[in-house]
Amino acid sequence: MARKIIIDTDPGQDDAVAILLALASPAELEVLGIVAVAGNVGLEHNATNARKVVELAGRPDIPVYAGCSRPMRRHLVTAEHVHGPTGLDGPDLPEPSIALQPQHGVDYIIDTIMAAEPGTITLCTLGPLTNIGMALVKQPAIAERIAEIVMMGGAYFEVGNITPAAEFNIYVDPEAADVVMRSGVPITILPLDVTHQIQSTPERLAAIRGLGNKSGKAVYDMLTFSETFDLAKYGWSGAPLHDPTVIAYLLQPELFEGRHCNVVIETASELTIGMTVVDYWHVTGRVRNATYLRNGNADGFFKLLTERLARLP
Ligand code: RIB
Ligand code: CA
Numbered sequence: 001m002a003r004k005i006i007i008d009t010d011p012g013q014d015d016a017v018a019i020l021l022a023l024a025s026p027a028e029l030e031v032l033g034i035v036a037v038a039g040n041v042g043l044e045h046n047a048t049n050a051r052k053v054v055e056l057a058g059r060p061d062i063p064v065y066a067g068c069s070r071p072m073r074r075h076l077v078t079a080e081h082v083h084g085p086t087g088l089d090g091p092d093l094p095e096p097s098i099a100l101q102p103q104h105g106v107d108y109i110i111d112t113i114m115a116a117e118p119g120t121i122t123l124c125t126l127g128p129l130t131n132i133g134m135a136l137v138k139q140p141a142i143a144e145r146i147a148e149i150v151m152m153g154g155a156y157f158e159v160g161n162i163t164p165a166a167e168f169n170i171y172v173d174p175e176a177a178d179v180v181m182r183s184g185v186p187i188t189i190l191p192l193d194v195t196h197q198i199q200s201t202p203e204r205l206a207a208i209r210g211l212g213n214k215s216g217k218a219v220y221d222m223l224t225f226s227e228t229f230d231l232a233k234y235g236w237s238g239a240p241l242h243d244p245t246v247i248a249y250l251l252q253p254e255l256f257e258g259r260h261c262n263v264v265i266e267t268a269s270e271l272t273i274g275m276t277v278v279d280y281w282h283v284t285g286r287v288r289n290a291t292y293l294r295n296g297n298a299d300g301f302f303k304l305l306t307e308r309l310a311r312l313p
Contacts, residue, residue, distance in 0.1 A: 002030040003250060004120055006109060008067065009243070010039030010127030011049040012083055013090060013222035017305070018126055018152075018243035019050070020215055021251075023057040024308035028251055032112060032121070033063045035105035039127035039172055040079045041087030043069040046127075049088040051096030056218055058313045060098045067105030067131035071173035079168060082229045090225030091218040106131050110139040118145040122250070125151040126243040128169050133176025136183050148186045150250060152243045153177065154263065154276030155192035157294065166274030167192050170265060174274040178265040187290040189263065190245040191276065194256060194296040198245055199238030200227060204302045208309060215312035241301075248301050249293070251308075255300045258293035262286035 007022060009015040022029050034054065036047035047066040054062040070076045083089065101108065109131060113121055123146060125132060132149065135142060153169035160166040170177045181187065200223050209220035227239035234240075249256055262279040264286065266272045278292050 002026065002028055003122060004030045004032055004116070005122045005124050005250070006032050006035065006112065008035045008037055008123060008125045008127065008131050009050060010037050010046045011053060012040040012046070012087055012127065012243065013226040014241055014243040015040070015126045016049065016053045016088060016222055017219055017241070018247050019053045020057055020219065020312060021244050021247040021305055021308050023054065023059050023062070024311045025251055029247070031062055033065060033108060035065045035067045035108060035131055037067045037105070037127045037131045038069050038076050039169065040083045041085070042078065043067070045087045047100055048096060049086070051098050051100070052088065052093045055096055055098065056093060056215060063101045064098065065101045065103060065105035065108045068134055071128060071130050072133055072175045074173065074175070077162070077172050083226055088222065091221035093218065106134045106138060109135045110142055113142045113145050114139065116145070119147045122147045123149045124246050124250070125149060125153070126246060128172035129153070129176040129180050130173045133173065133179040136179050143183045143185050146185045148188060149180065150188045150190070150246050152190045152195065152246050154189050156276060156278035156280065156292070158192040158196050160275065161192060163274070165266070165272040167276070170276055171274030174265050174267045178267050181263055181265055181289055188249065189290050189292050190249060191292065192240070193294045195240045195242040195245055197296050198241045198298050198301050199236055200241050201238035204238065207306050211306070211310045213310065213312060215309050219309060244305060245296060245301065248304055252300065252304055255297045255304070256293045257295045258291055260288045260291050262288050263290045263292055
């Protein structure tokens with residue numbers, strides 16, 4: 001039985017690869033819908049990009065919704081410096097032919113979870129947590145009905161990427177992240193500690209390009225665009241690949257390792273706002289509210305990703 005998932009996303013080249021990986025895995029994952037959120041770039045571009053990606057995968061049947069256009073409290077911070085002005089610069093993808101769904105993405109999340117059997121829907125979050133935080137505030141009853149939230153976000157041993165203390169997804173909307181971390185929903189976190197180990201080296205990108213299909217070429221063009229900023233910043237042999245680790249975790253959790261511990265979001269200090277304060281060594285008595293993953297098997301990840309991308313058009 002395929003696991004039912006809703007993907008909440010701010011595509012974003014790495015988000016796009018995550019969506020493709022999910023759509024290439026129908027035996028394991030049933031993508032119920034995709035909800036765009038403001039993050040990497042503005043909401044309109046992210047919603048357009050999500051539709052471009054489902055059409056690239058040959059899945060125009062996947063409904064795409066627009067969620068929130070700004071964080072719960074703070075002003076929107078975007079990342080065009082990484083992703084380009086459209087948020088999906090690199091590949092030459094046609095304008096989408098499918099329309100956005102008319103329902104607000106937050107209401108779609110609430111209605112879908114409330115209509116489903118409790119514990120049957122997993123939320124995969126690839127961007128700021130605004131839509132999930134707003135859904136939990138608008139309809140708190142969803143908290144005990146969500147099977148799991150698997151999120152790309154946060155950092156602890158690897159420290160921040162948008163500030164010295166904070167990872168981008170959490171930094172953009174720390175209040176939403178705080179609502180999510182306090183919700184009681186089972187949470188699994190794929191932080192920078194993991195994604196910085198998952199590096200898109202030239203050899204790995206060449207293997208994807210060598211698939212010879214449209215999706216392989218598009219992913220190659222996406223990642224060779226978005227890698228520029230990180231290669232210059234970190235000086236590594238490959239840029240970190242963030243969001244597809246969320247989907248890879250659902251497909252092959254044995255690729256990752258971490259522990260159940262307490263994670264709290266800094267929402268007050270301007271110096272460390274958006275930091276994920278991870279009690280990895282259990283030095284406090286705070287409730288262990290998340291599975292915080294710290295290591296990932298990069299070779300195993302890219303083997304999985306490349307094999308699955310080969311299945312797409
Ligand atoms: O910090 C990495 C995260 O921020 C990824 O989700 C990337 O897409 C950006 O949203
Ligand atoms: Ca993202």
